[in-house]
Amino acid sequence: MLTLSRLTKRYAKGDAALTDVSLEVPAGQVVGLIGPSGAGKSTLIRCVNRLVEPTSGAVRLGALDVTALSRSGLRKARRRMGMIFQEYALVERLSVMENVLSGRLGYVGFWRAFLRRFPQADVDRAFAVLERVGLLDHVDKRADELSGGQRQRVGIARALVQEPDLLLVDEPTASLDPKTSRQIMRLIVEVCAERQLAAIVNIHDVALAQMFVERIVGLKAGRIVFDGPPDTLDAAALTAIYGEEDWSRTIRDADDADEGPDEADEEAPRAPRPAALGARAL
Amino acid sequence: MPVAPLSDGRRAWARRTPAGTLAAWLGWLALVALTVFCWRVMTQDTIWSFVRDAPAQAADIGARMFPPRWSYFPVLLKPLWDTLNIATLGTLAAIVLSVPVAFLAARNTTPSAALVRPAALFVIVASRSINAIIWALLLVAILGPGVLAGICAIALRSIGFIGKLLYEAIEEIDATQVEAVRATGASGPQVLTYAIVPQIMPAFAGISVFRWDINIRESTVLGLVGAGGLGLNLESSLNTLAWPQVTLILIVILATVVASEWISAKVRARFG
Secondary structure, eight states, rough: OEEEEEEEETTTTOEEEEEEEEEETTTEEEEEEEEEEEEEHHHHHHHTTSOOOOSSSEEEETTTEEOOOOHHHHHHHHEEEEEEETTTTOOTBBBHHHHHGGTTTTTTOOOHHHOOOOOOHHHHHHHHHHHHHHOOTTTSSSSGGGHHHHHHHHHHHHTTTOSSEEEEEEEEETOOOOOOOHHHHHHHHHHHHTOEEEEEOOOOOHHHHHHHOSSSEEEEETTEEEOGGGGGOOHHHHHHHSSSSSOOOTSOOGGGGSSSSSHOOOOOOOOHHHHHHHHOOO | EEEEOOOOEEEEEEESSSSHHHHHHHHHHHHHHHHHHHHHHHHTTTOOHHHHTTHHHHHHHHHHSSSOOGGGGHHHHHHHHHHHHHHHHHHHHHHOOOOOHEEEEHHTTOTTTHHHHHHHHHHHHHHHOOHHHHHHHHHHHHSSSSSHHHHHHHHHHHHHHHHHHHHHHHTSOOOOHHHHHTTOOHHHHHHIIIIIIHHHHHHHHHHHHHHHHHHHHHHHHHGGTTSSSSHHHHHHHHTOOOHHHHHHHHHHHHHHHHHHHHHHHHHHHHHH
């Protein structure tokens, strides 16, 4: 679904943020991107939707070469890439519904969006994703009235309402408590499975990444230094990514490796899935 | 280097180096000297006999000013209405003109930082550097005396004020909200209306109503130079030494300004 080939980003000051990053993410796969601060994780996912322009290399979404697109072509491509942010990045003074509908901006004209007269089909989609993330009761609240976990659910709804093929997720749990972090990660992984979305999730909590994703990519100083399933991420791999440290308490023991994340904690409320699948069919 | 080694191995710390301490004292000395010098300049042309009988003069004018001539009030209604119109219409015109200027001047929304931004900043500085009463003098000469000159004077002075505060508000917005809306595939104008406008709305409402409040005060004196409103009556009353009328006009101005301040505070509290 997503192919990065020899992606390189050099900032104006000459710092190389990414060097020759090649990565292939098939549909439905959730990749956890780990690495120390400044390793280029944020730059990498921003190069995919060209919020940051890559210096060289190519980004392909299916058969589409994203790096070669014109302005309007890029806008159309961005509709297929939902993005979820660290500090939620909701427009704080707009309502939950307006924030979710802003995910449809790439599909509607200026005046329709300006007058908030979205097509009924878009409103249906918005209600469906809000139901999926469990926020139907908060549709009319302003975004700044919600708790952190609820805001991130709005962020997820805004990304899903785009009906993307790919999710770019930048530190989704960095400002959340441990329990909410798990709920949010579980939700992201579940919707990716339901909708067969490829996803890149930047995450600095290694244990959380191991708990939820099926593949981990380690980035160090702009280069990929690890790529494999979570179980193979051992002390040697972590040292290669982060540097020397006692990793014995960080990595999941081999003994409980087969205990799936779903049994590990049951606290997450489950929204009914058929509605979300129905929304996909719209 | 405020840290200095002591003989017993400990280290002393002071806020300033010895040279820094000396410079600070010299700075204070210069300030005192300047104050003394300014006082001499200020007082050398003063005729002290006039100053000495100032209390008697003030009491004399005060006695002439009271009681206010309340029967003059109906005459003031029309000029008062003119004054409110000058302030309100002038502010509205300034808002319409300054919003685009602010977006062109803000570093994060300007289409060209090399060309358009300096031009927009120049418009703002030019407007701000000329007082409303000087704009009014110019415009009375161009447009003739009356309310229109007053409205234009208020508008021209306010473009800079609103434009400057608004572009500063635009530059301070949270960029990640903009990034998030752009990432959905939104167009430039859509990003503007969904990510930027909601963030600056409280500042915009506050700035506009604050300027309107200032303009009420400014428009009360524009009549002094012939641009309509209460100032016209103030000038003619002063010229004919009609002190009780002056008192009434000052009371009316005070009441108007208090009312506008109250409205302004209410609006800003609501959008804060």
